[in-house]
Amino acid sequence: MPKKIRKIGVLTSGGDAPGMNACIRAIVRSAVYHDLDVIGIRRGFAGLIHREFSKFNRSSVANIIQRGGTMLETSRCNDMYTKEGRAQAIKALESEKIEGCIIIGGDGSFRAAKAMQEESGIDFIGVPGTIDNDIWGTDYTIGFNTAVNTALDAIDRIRDTASAFERLFFVEVMGRTSGFIALEVGLAGGAEEIIIPEKKTDMEQLCKKLKESFKKGKRSSIIVVAEGNHLEDTLNIAKYVEMRLKVECRVCTLGHIQRGGSPTATDRILASKLGIASVEGLLAGKSGHAVGEMRGEIFYTLFQDTWEKKKEIDKRYLRYLPILSI
Ligand code: F6P
Numbered sequence: 001m002p003k004k005i006r007k008i009g010v011l012t013s014g015g016d017a018p019g020m021n022a023c024i025r026a027i028v029r030s031a032v033y034h035d036l037d038v039i040g041i042r043r044g045f046a047g048l049i050h051r052e053f054s055k056f057n058r059s060s061v062a063n064i065i066q067r068g069g070t071m072l073e074t075s076r077c078n079d080m081y082t083k084e085g086r087a088q089a090i091k092a093l094e095s096e097k098i099e100g101c102i103i104i105g106g107d108g109s110f111r112a113a114k115a116m117q118e119e120s121g122i123d124f125i126g127v128p129g130t131i132d133n134d135i136w137g138t139d140y141t142i143g144f145n146t147a148v149n150t151a152l153d154a155i156d157r158i159r160d161t162a163s164a165f166e167r168l169f170f171v172e173v174m175g176r177t178s179g180f181i182a183l184e185v186g187l188a189g190g191a192e193e194i195i196i197p198e199k200k201t202d203m204e205q206l207c208k209k210l211k212e213s214f215k216k217g218k219r220s221s222i223i224v225v226a227e228g229n230h231l232e233d234t235l236n237i238a239k240y241v242e243m244r245l246k247v248e249c250r251v252c253t254l255g256h257i258q259r260g261g262s263p264t265a266t267d268r269i270l271a272s273k274l275g276i277a278s279v280e281g282l283l284a285g286k287s288g289h290a291v292g293e294m295r296g297e298i299f300y301t302l303f304q305d306t307w308e309k310k311k312e313i314d315k316r317y318l319r320y321l322p323i324l325s326i
Pocket of ligand 1: 015106130131132174175176227259
């Protein structure tokens with residue numbers, strides 16, 4: 001029989017992601033629906049340690065579903081990797097009588113939640129919120145779809161200037177150590193090639209392919225590079241290709257632009273579903289798990305599995321790309 005929870009807290013942690021606000025809204029509304037008290041914890045774990053608490057009601061989260069970023073703000077808090085830091089955070093939750101805490105973030109945040117769960121009597125549930133999509137236990141993380149669409153919009157614009165000047169463009173996208181964003185953006189943006197950590201790219205092969213594409217009459221091309229690729233800095237890759245092929249190359253790093261902006265409908269809906277499922281999970285005794293959606297079904301995955309099991313890229317995309325860029 002799960003223990004009765006009367007008061008919950010919610011915080012966002014790590015890199016913000018579009019859709020986090022929609023998720024906070026779903027959590028608060030769902031808590032109110034279930035007659036729970038709900039506390040918004042500001043500035044992630046850093047704010048938790050400093051007890052930055054606000055009592056939320058249904059109207060506290062009005063008019064935020066469409067906003068990017070996170071109304072709770074966030075932080076990357078190194079104190080959570082120490083027992084002393086976590087003890088302070090646990091004390092803060094206990095002082096506010098918070099019995100269940102929902103953490104919206106990535107694997108670093110889930111690691112902290114798992115440790116706090118083991119070191120206290122408080123229940124924790126994670127919701128995967130990161131543009132990187134690198135969390136096992138969910139097909140997509142909150143923010144990924146928006147980031148892909150934002151990067152795609154930028155690539156469409158870059159294509160205009162690339163073809164006007166007959167240039168090769170290397171567009172660097174985020175994703176930490178994974179290539180999920182690069183893969184989807186590359187396919188949807190009609191890239192000539194993608195360079196991602198999950199696939200070996202041979203520079204000689206790349207130059208050969210680009211040379212052949214010029215011979216076929218292509219006057220400009222876009223190569224999407226994941227920031228965590230196994231080769232080199234994107235600038236150095238571009239310099240090498242420029243030197244080898246004697247074509248003008250340019251680099252565009254999309255950076256934090258990919259993290260901002262209004263969430264897509266896909267992200268708002270995913271965030272709403274996972275927000276509700278996180279509250280329902282707490283009430284059903286699913287503490288120690290992260291909620292996710294796989295093949296349309298809600299799943300609760302043990303915290304540890306979310307980072308220990310490796311989420312694979314869709315290998316079919318690697319086969320499609322050379323066919324489409326012929
Ligand atoms: O995890 C999200 C992410 O945007 C990564 O893609 C990127 O590597 C990192 O965060 C950037 O972190 P920061 O905003 O701290 O520079």
